[in-house]
Amino acid sequence: MEASNESPLRGRGAQSAAVPTRFGLATREADGDWRDHMEALDGPPVKLRTHVTEEHPRTILSFNQSPDIFFDRSINAYRGCEHGCVYCFARPTHAYHDLSPGLDFETRLFAKPNAAELLRATLAKSKYRPRPIAMGTNTDPYQPIERDYRITRQVLEVCLDARHPVTITTKSDRVLDDLDILSEMAERRLVAVAISVTSLDAKLSGKLEPRAASPAKRLSALHKLAEAGVPTHCSVAPVIPSITDEFMEEIVQRAAAIGVDSVGWIPLRLPHEVAPLFREWLSVHYPERGDKVMGIVRSIRNGKDNDPNFFSRLKPTGVWADLFRARFRVACKRAGLGKAKFELDCTQFRPPAVGGQLRLL
Known part of the structure; x- marks a missing residue:
């Protein structure tokens, strides 16, 4: 892989806009809009800033x-993610909105301030049947803009009121802002929290996940959650060959030492526009090993950059995959950790009151 002549774009994961071709965006004709001539008139932007647009969808609960x-159901309070993880498999979703899965994904965000109101209305329907709601499956519910919007907290308040179980996945220690709610939900077996720890090198994480919490802060958050009685899971994800896999064993050991309930690992996935974005990132930060990294990635994905098929997309094959799997298994055995199954309780569910009504029971 050839080295890039470009200097790294500081503070962002993607190094370019990565215009998608799947929806014809790359060949879009200029329509006379001022944005088509903005850079020619004003010059390139001096600094990329984060812009947030509020949207008001009609529904908030997505089923799969x-x-x-x-x-089988999830909530995403935000679209796009300022954490800027270059490998994020959710990046291609921005292309559906005529936006770049590259820099737009981490700079042009969307917030759903009526999420809690929509959820309350959904849970109040007579035909609704509870099963755990997953948060953080697409974009991080505790990314930086949560500090101001507090949409995730509002959703958790509705879930606590309705006694509805929730699972949370994040890369942020901002989850501790809601420790009061999470602790109460944990007492009722209504919540489990997973935090992804990709490496133990803050400098490397700053390149991979430029606006996510440092590895030390994530481990500290796991410790505090565990101390508070919240079921916790440490996800070593994604494992990037020849970039982050060297930290696998030590992450497992540290997770065990702080009382985390379980650990797991997920291999790197590179769907659609994520593959060229990641290759570009390698050419900027690790040009000397880019070919090796992608060679191993293809070896565990049946000769391709990505395997989109059910089951196999999360279970890589081949010699390298077997090696990672064996290393992780040995590390868990030494640490005395396994993959716990969190049994959340759906039997406590009670439809929330809506429209200012009081509860009958």
């Missing part, structure tokens, strides 16, 4: 029938 994941 994927046979290889543990949840």
Whole structure:
């Protein structure tokens, strides 16, 4: 892989806009809009800033029938993610909105301030049947803008009121802002929290996940959650060959030392526009090993950059995959950790009151 002549774009994961071709965006004709001439008139932007647009969808609960994941419903309070993880498999979703899965994904965000109101109305329907709601499956519910919007907290308040179980996945220690709610939900077996720890090198994480919490802060958050009685899971994800896999064993050891309930690992996935974005990132930060990294990635994905098929997308094959799997298994055995199954309780569910009504029971 050839080295890039470009200097790294500081503070962002993607190094370019990565215009998608799947929906014809790359060949879009200029329509006379001022944005088509903005750079020619004003010059390139001096600094990329984060812009947030509020949107008001009609529904907030998304259902899926994927046979290889543990949840059938989820909530995403935000679209796009300022954490800027270059490998994020959710990046291609921005292309559906005529936006770049590259820099737009981490700079042009969307917030759903009426999420809690929509959820309350959904849970109040007579035909609704509870099963755990997954949060953080697409974009991080505790990304930086949560500090101001507090949409995730509002959703958790509705779930606590309705006694509805929730699972949370995040890369942020901002989850501790809601420790009061999470602790109460944990006492009722209504919540489990997973935090992804990709490496133990803050400098490397700053390149991979430029606006996510440092590895030390994530481990500290796991410790505090565990101390508070919240079921916790440390996800070593994604494992990037020849970039982050060296930290696998030590992450497992540290997770065990702080009282985390379980650990797991997920291999790197590079769907659609994520593959060229990641290759570009390698050419900027690790040009000397880019070919090796992608060679191993293809070896565990049947000769391709990505395997989109159910089941196999989360279970890589080949010699390298077997090696990672064996290393992780040995590390868990030494640490005395396994993959716990969190049994959340759906029997306590009570439809929330809506429209200012009081509860009858």
